[in-house]
Amino acid sequence: MKRYSAFAIAKEALRGHTGWGRAWRRAEPKKRYDVVIVGAGGHGLATAYYLGRNFGITNVAILEKGWLGGGNTGRNTTIIRSNYLQDPSAAIYEKSRSLYETLSQELNYNVMFSPRGVMMLAQTEHEVRGYQRTAHANALQEVKTEFIGPKRVKELCPIMNIDGPRYPVLGALWQDRAGTARHDAVAWGYARACSDMGMDIIQKCEVTGVRSAGGKVTGVATSQGEIACEKLGIVVAGHSGVLAEMAGFRLPLESVTLQALVSEPIKPVMDVVVMANTVHGYMSQSDKGEMVIGGGTDGANNYTQRGSFHHIEETVRALVETFPMVSRLKMLRQWGGIVDVTGDRSPILSKTPLENCFLNCGWGTGGFKAIPGSGWGMAELIAKGRSPLTDEFSMWRFGEGKFIDESVAAGVAH
Numbered sequence: 001m002k003r004y005s006a007f008a009i010a011k012e013a014l015r016g017h018t019g020w021g022r023a024w025r026r027a028e029p030k031k032r033y034d035v036v037i038v039g040a041g042g043h044g045l046a047t048a049y050y051l052g053r054n055f056g057i058t059n060v061a062i063l064e065k066g067w068l069g070g071g072n073t074g075r076n077t078t079i080i081r082s083n084y085l086q087d088p089s090a091a092i093y094e095k096s097r098s099l100y101e102t103l104s105q106e107l108n109y110n111v112m113f114s115p116r117g118v119m120m121l122a123q124t125e126h127e128v129r130g131y132q133r134t135a136h137a138n139a140l141q142e143v144k145t146e147f148i149g150p151k152r153v154k155e156l157c158p159i160m161n162i163d164g165p166r167y168p169v170l171g172a173l174w175q176d177r178a179g180t181a182r183h184d185a186v187a188w189g190y191a192r193a194c195s196d197m198g199m200d201i202i203q204k205c206e207v208t209g210v211r212s213a214g215g216k217v218t219g220v221a222t223s224q225g226e227i228a229c230e231k232l233g234i235v236v237a238g239h240s241g242v243l244a245e246m247a248g249f250r251l252p253l254e255s256v257t258l259q260a261l262v263s264e265p266i267k268p269v270m271d272v273v274v275m276a277n278t279v280h281g282y283m284s285q286s287d288k289g290e291m292v293i294g295g296g297t298d299g300a301n302n303y304t305q306r307g308s309f310h311h312i313e314e315t316v317r318a319l320v321e322t323f324p325m326v327s328r329l330k331m332l333r334q335w336g337g338i339v340d341v342t343g344d345r346s347p348i349l350s351k352t353p354l355e356n357c358f359l360n361c362g363w364g365t366g367g368f369k370a371i372p373g374s375g376w377g378m379a380e381l382i383a384k385g386r387s388p389l390t391d392e393f394s395m396w397r398f399g400e401g402k403f404i405d406e407s408v409a410a411g412v413a414h
């Protein structure tokens, strides 16, 4: 793989940019792999990358029914933060956030991590108490956050109307090293590094069946033929229930559409990320100048990637109350992704009823931020059978009553 560097750019500039190779190889499936990962989203690719990087396991295929990064990884609003309430969540999200700090250097690929700061507005007394509690929990977990008052909110984000008639801003949970990254670049960076280690990323390869014998996975049936494997990782976000059914077990998940939209590009107006959970809208400004806006989940379970129109109206109406300038913006694009939501709003990183089959799902509306940490933990789980990062996120916790309740920190928020 050609290393990206200022020197390489200068050299290529002199010869008309004719020497750049493909970022990843086009691979044909082999008959057998040590590990097959289903799903080339951020989590699947990161899992494969850390299998190679941390455990030297490189005979790996990543199977993707569409194109890599074309699922939720390429559809999200890119918010990265780690201000969750429960200890297991703080551990994996903060591991992830800290890996994001140096991910561009690690992958030799600019993922455009921008730790511009994220604030979660408190617009009811209930939220004030909830976020103050989270700030205290974060202090104990050594996650740097603080609860700030309305004056500081206004200083950090002057375009905000903090005296709204229904929901004045009473404060915010502020994390200054939280922010955003370029979502496609995260997938592309991991893909390039996986391919460089000799792993096969096979696109347009849909897994249609899971083969098993004696309580163990033996391989998968795909649209490009049968592929045998020693271990299987299922990392397919909104389609986890579908894959689990193929493998013969059920999951405590709902698949729903979550949508987002972007405005026309405008001059820089805000350099932080703001989440307003009560009125239900999220906003940041992209490097191109578009306002990136996140909405809510559809009320009905479904597998469309569109999202319903009433949510656009609700989201924009909610934001106009806190950001009056939004009323003068034209919206350019709207889209949806299928997210898999668990009852306690925490993910599942787990062994399964099949001995050598592992599951990574349930990140719901907020798994982009978790990609590096999840990949790190999932790789360890697959390679060694357990990981301190994933221990608490077993799929059996719902039967055992060991919920990791993140309804305040996650809820519908990103």
Ligand SMILES: Cc1cc2nc3c(=O)[nH]c(=O)nc-3n(C[C@H](O)[C@H](O)[C@H](O)COP(=O)(O)OP(=O)(O)OC[C@H]3O[C@@H](n4cnc5c(N)ncnc54)[C@H](O)[C@@H]3O)c2cc1C
Binding pocket: 038, 039, 040, 041, 042, 043, 044, 063, 064, 065, 066, 067, 068, 069, 070, 071, 072, 073, 074, 075, 076, 077, 078, 079, 080, 205, 206, 207, 208, 235, 236, 237, 238, 239, 243, 258, 259, 260, 294, 335, 336, 337, 338, 339, 363, 364, 365, 366, 367, 368, 369, 370, 414
């Ligand atoms: C609108 C929206 C906004 C969001 N905003 C944020 C945010 O601001 N911050 C945040 O942290 N998170 C956010 N999220 C959530 C985040 O995007 C997801 O949690 C994360 O991207 C999940 O990554 P993944 O790799 O698990 O799934 P995906 O990226 O969806 O990858 C799964 C892949 O599996 C493939 N697949 C499915 N079935 C099969 C099969 N049978 N065979 C082969 N391949 C298959 C799919 O095609 C897909 O590419 C948002 C999500 C949406 C939809």
